[in-house]
Amino acid sequence: MALRKSLTPVALALCALAAHAQDTQRITVTGRLVPAAPDVAGFGAGMDLLAAPIATRSLDEESLRDGGVRALADLTRLDAGVSDAYNAEGYWSQLTMRGFKLDNRSNYRRDGLPINAETALALDNKERVEILKGTSGIQAGTSAPGGLVNLVVKRPDRTVRSGIVEWREAGSLLAAVDLGERFGADERYGLRVNVAHERLDPLLRDARGQRWLLALAGDARLPGGALLEAEVEANRQRQPSQPGFSLLGNAVPDAKRVDPNLNLNNQPWSQPVAFEGRTASLRFTQPLGGAWRARLHAMTQRLTSDDRVAFPFGCSAEGNFDRYCSDGTFDLYDFRSEGERRRTDAIEAALEGRVATGAATHHLGASVLRTRFEARLPPQAFNFAGVGRIDASVALPAAPLPLVDVADRSERSTELSVRDRIEFGGAWRDASLWFGLRHTRLEREAGQRFTTPWLALGWHLSPRTHVYASWGQGVESEVAPNLPLYTNAARALPALKSRQTEAGVKHANTGLEASLAAFSIARPQTGNVGDCDVDGSCTRVIDGRALHRGMEAALAWRHGPWRTQAGVLALHARREGNANASLNGLAPTNVPARSARAELARELASGVQLHAALAYEGARAVLPDHSARIPSWTRLDVGAKLEHRWSGAKVTWRASIDNATDRRAWKESPYEFGHVYLYPLSPRNARLSAEFEL
Numbered sequence: 001m002a003l004r005k006s007l008t009p010v011a012l013a014l015c016a017l018a019a020h021a022q023d024t025q026r027i028t029v030t031g032r033l034v035p036a037a038p039d040v041a042g043f044g045a046g047m048d049l050l051a052a053p054i055a056t057r058s059l060d061e062e063s064l065r066d067g068g069v070r071a072l073a074d075l076t077r078l079d080a081g082v083s084d085a086y087n088a089e090g091y092w093s094q095l096t097m098r099g100f101k102l103d104n105r106s107n108y109r110r111d112g113l114p115i116n117a118e119t120a121l122a123l124d125n126k127e128r129v130e131i132l133k134g135t136s137g138i139q140a141g142t143s144a145p146g147g148l149v150n151l152v153v154k155r156p157d158r159t160v161r162s163g164i165v166e167w168r169e170a171g172s173l174l175a176a177v178d179l180g181e182r183f184g185a186d187e188r189y190g191l192r193v194n195v196a197h198e199r200l201d202p203l204l205r206d207a208r209g210q211r212w213l214l215a216l217a218g219d220a221r222l223p224g225g226a227l228l229e230a231e232v233e234a235n236r237q238r239q240p241s242q243p244g245f246s247l248l249g250n251a252v253p254d255a256k257r258v259d260p261n262l263n264l265n266n267q268p269w270s271q272p273v274a275f276e277g278r279t280a281s282l283r284f285t286q287p288l289g290g291a292w293r294a295r296l297h298a299m300t301q302r303l304t305s306d307d308r309v310a311f312p313f314g315c316s317a318e319g320n321f322d323r324y325c326s327d328g329t330f331d332l333y334d335f336r337s338e339g340e341r342r343r344t345d346a347i348e349a350a351l352e353g354r355v356a357t358g359a360a361t362h363h364l365g366a367s368v369l370r371t372r373f374e375a376r377l378p379p380q381a382f383n384f385a386g387v388g389r390i391d392a393s394v395a396l397p398a399a400p401l402p403l404v405d406v407a408d409r410s411e412r413s414t415e416l417s418v419r420d421r422i423e424f425g426g427a428w429r430d431a432s433l434w435f436g437l438r439h440t441r442l443e444r445e446a447g448q449r450f451t452t453p454w455l456a457l458g459w460h461l462s463p464r465t466h467v468y469a470s471w472g473q474g475v476e477s478e479v480a481p482n483l484p485l486y487t488n489a490a491r492a493l494p495a496l497k498s499r500q501t502e503a504g505v506k507h508a509n510t511g512l513e514a515s516l517a518a519f520s521i522a523r524p525q526t527g528n529v530g531d532c533d534v535d536g537s538c539t540r541v542i543d544g545r546a547l548h549r550g551m552e553a554a555l556a557w558r559h560g561p562w563r564t565q566a567g568v569l570a571l572h573a574r575r576e577g578n579a580n581a582s583l584n585g586l587a588p589t590n591v592p593a594r595s596a597r598a599e600l601a602r603e604l605a606s607g608v609q610l611h612a613a614l615a616y617e618g619a620r621a622v623l624p625d626h627s628a629r630i631p632s633w634t635r636l637d638v639g640a641k642l643e644h645r646w647s648g649a650k651v652t653w654r655a656s657i658d659n660a661t662d663r664r665a666w667k668e669s670p671y672e673f674g675h676v677y678l679y680p681l682s683p684r685n686a687r688l689s690a691e692f693e694l
Contacts, residue, residue, distance in 0.1 A: 050508045053434055053456035053468035055081075055517045055552060057131040061154075064123065065164075066611075066641065068656060068687060070174075072121060072129075072149065077615065077637075080567035080597045081133055081147075081552055085590065086670035088679065089204050089263075090241035090273055092119055097133055097146030098521060099548045099573040099591045103476070105373065106143040107136070109150040111281060113299045113346040114140070114371055117149075120237040120275040124176050125194035125215035127154045133552070135474040135500035135521060141369075141415040141440030141450065145474045145498035145521050153231050153281075155217050156180045156190025166689035171201035174689075176213075192217040200239050203685055206266040209239025225287040232280040238272040240265055241309050244670070244677030245390065249318065249326030252628050253390075253678070256664045260680035262392055267310040267385075269334070269398035274306040292353030303342040310396075311335045312388060313675055322675050324390065332388040334399040336381040337406070345372045359425030366418045375409040378402070411444040430460040434470070442477055450475040450495055465507045474498040478526055480540035485532060487539045494542060498523035513556045520549045529579065544577035546588065561603035568596045586626055589671040594618035594632075607643030612636065622669045622676055633665035633681060652691040659684045 049056060057079055059069075067078045072093035075082050085094040085101045095102050102108070108117040115121075123129070130150040136143045160180030167173055176196035183189055193216055200209040217231035243264045245253065281299035288294055312330040314321035324330040350367035383399035417438040424431050434456040442448045456470035476496040480488045504517035527543030550571035557564050571594070573587045587593065595618065601611035615635045622628040639656030662684040670677050 050464065050466050050506050051432065051458060051460075053432075053458045053470050053502075053504075055133040055502070055504065055515070055519075057081075057133075058128055059131070060128045061126070064126075064129065065689075065691070066654065068658065069129075070123065072117070072123075075129065075131070075149075077613075078597065079131065080554075080569045080595045082131065083592065083595060083617065084668040084670075084679070086244075086672050086677065086679075087668070088242040088244065089202060089207050090209065090239040092117060092275070093121070095146075095149070096591065097131075098519065098550065098569075099571050099588065100144050100146030100521070100523065100546075102146050102149070103144045106140060106476075107146070107148055109140075109148060110279065110299065110301075111153055111283070111297070112150060113281070113297060113348060113369075114344065115151075115279070115299075115301050116303060116342050116344045116373065118342060119277050119303045119305060120211065120235070121151065121277075122196070122211070122213045122215075122233070122235045123151070124196040124213050125154050125178075125192075125217075125233060127152045134502055134519060135472050135498055140474075141371075141413050141438060141452075142442060142475055142477050144476060145500065145523050153215075153217060153233075154178070154180075154192050154194060155229065155231075156182060156192040156219060158182070160192065161694035162692060164689055164691040166687060168202070168687040169685040170203050172199060173201075174198040186221075188221045190219045200237075203261050203683060204242060204263050205261050206263040206270070207240050207242060209237065209272050211235065211237035211239070227283075227285045229283040229285075230281070232278075234276075234278050236274070236276045238274045240270055241273045242679075243309060243312050244679050245324075246312070246330070246676050246678055247323035247622065247628060248328055248390070249315075249320070249323070250628070251326070252622060252630060252666075255630075255666045255678075255680055258390075258664075258680060260664065260683050264312055264388070264390070264392050265310045266392050267332075267398070268395055269400075270310045271306075271308040271336075273308060274304075276304045278302045288353070290353065292351070295350045295352075296348070297350070298347040299345070301342075301344040303340075305337075305340045305342075307335070307337040307340060309335050310385070310388075311382075313673075317387075328390045329387050330390070332385045332396055334381055334383045334385045336400055336402070337378060339378045341374075341376040343372075343374045346370070361423045361425075363421040363423070364419070367416075369413075369415040369417070371413045371415070373409070373411050377406040377408060380404050380406055411442065413443065414441045415439070432458040434458070436472075440475070444477070444479065444492060448477055448492060448495060450477075450497075452497075464509045465505070467503075467505045469501075469503045471501050472499075474500070474523075476523075478540075484535040485538045487530075487536055493526060493540060496524045496526070496542070511558045513554075515554045516551065517553075518549075518551045520547070522547050525575065525578070527579065543579050544575055544584070546573065547576055548573040563601045563603075564599060566596070566598040568594075570594055583624055586624070587621055589621045589624055590669045592618035592620050592632070607641075609641045610638075611640070612638045617667075620669045622671070622678070624671065628676075630666040630669050630678065633663060633667070635663055635681060636660045648694065650693045652693075654687075654689045654691070656688075657684065657686050658682065 073087040085096040104117040133147040180192040213235040215233040315325035352365035379402035386396035419436040436454040454472035458468040502519040532538035599613040
């Protein structure tokens, strides 16, 4: 009954927006559905996405707001190729692409420079989020092969006067302001200010918190066409996090009988996780004449965090340490790691331009990137507090004393890269050749050097249809955990080189854009050899490989008042050459073989739009041997948007009901820290917002 009452304001808002469409003039929106290729693609800004021989997605600010995206974890709402990878309320976002989990320390970028995503990254001051799928060796020195995520900061490129107020169930309330202005002679100078504050009160119980953001961005257009850009951001989030459910003995609990709003982190001594970040960057771009320009870009990011949770982990009563007990009890630990500090510094010098050699045109680029990463981690508490229950009914005493020292981490890298995009003339004018090479020197406990090439060929079948084929490498560097358990503790393993081939076709014209890509990624895997039960009994080694093959399709269509977008991923992911032969041929845990996203919207009149979205994900393995699985699920979201003028301001109203059918299912099954976790779909929930722009 309480849920129905809380949905009443949004239900009334949906009806009011629909009624507003009556007896008014219809508005039809036209234009391209897909923007230019993302900067993170690595081949220069402004290039047409149709001609890029890679699978990318660029989500602008309006798309993020329409989709209800507040954190990177919410990107799974919009793209079938992006899936959850241990996404808990109150914690940092973790994503999977093409079946590979992204590394929060190496697969995320901010305006093209590497950042650490082991924190709560705010999106209020971001112009767009760019997604690059596939092996990333040409764009990143070391990174997981699934893809990259790039956050593009809002700049003072125009006058902006906007604000937004948003309510979400059960009582979250956001207020944000975005102000931008150009001033001085010929509007030479610009300033952009973003301020946001949110009270966090989700449907998940015992998870109240708050967050805030303050961000400034400025630029100066200097004589000779030079551009100097600076920005700084400070943000903080405090909110209790959400432990997952798990197997009960050998059984997967029935999701329909589990309260999705129950938070197992509800002990009297539970404290919020606190994330605080400060980031600043400076970028100088200088035209050099003709088509050439040079760029110097530097950034620093400093993070502090207090990671605290009442953490369910295993069942010592039954000798199972990767799941909960058959009777619904579990071992509960008091985990505290207070005062974690992480720092990332990056500076890049780049040169790019264009030269002609006969009938061919070369779009050339070269860069040097120097990066430093440091993590200073305090002693951690991970202490047994007692036996809890899955109904969260047992109160236990705290056990906060730190007992375990954690090794600090430091690494530095230097990356040299060159690229060439060749456009041919004459009889080969429809062809293009792409080549890139990146050499990385990584300085850590042991120095390592990697070279990752990338090659692609594209062909325009028609002015608006493009086919391509590509091949490339990526690389990861793993170090054995610095624990007495390991015989090779803190030692670097041989480089994990991934290889990807991809072929695709893209088509775009007025009102219709479609793409289809087939890919294959092979990546070495690591594992433990030995008993791994006493000190010195375990060795971290390369153990077989993961082979992920699949197809991705996307469609965006608009005709008159109708608009639809859809995406599908079909993935065949398998392990090969594993020392445990029983795992060979099996898919990894928490990776669905099928996923799809679809949205249908209709413009009624006077800026009123109704829309519905479907999200589908297939069954997932819970255990590596597939002895336990969770079934597929489908979620329906509905909503409406109204744009109108009021007292000289453009006002945009948004009303949505997510999971409108109140579907109960396990959303994901991350196998983390050697333990099975199950996270439920969020129940039916509503959001309502008003955006004002002068």
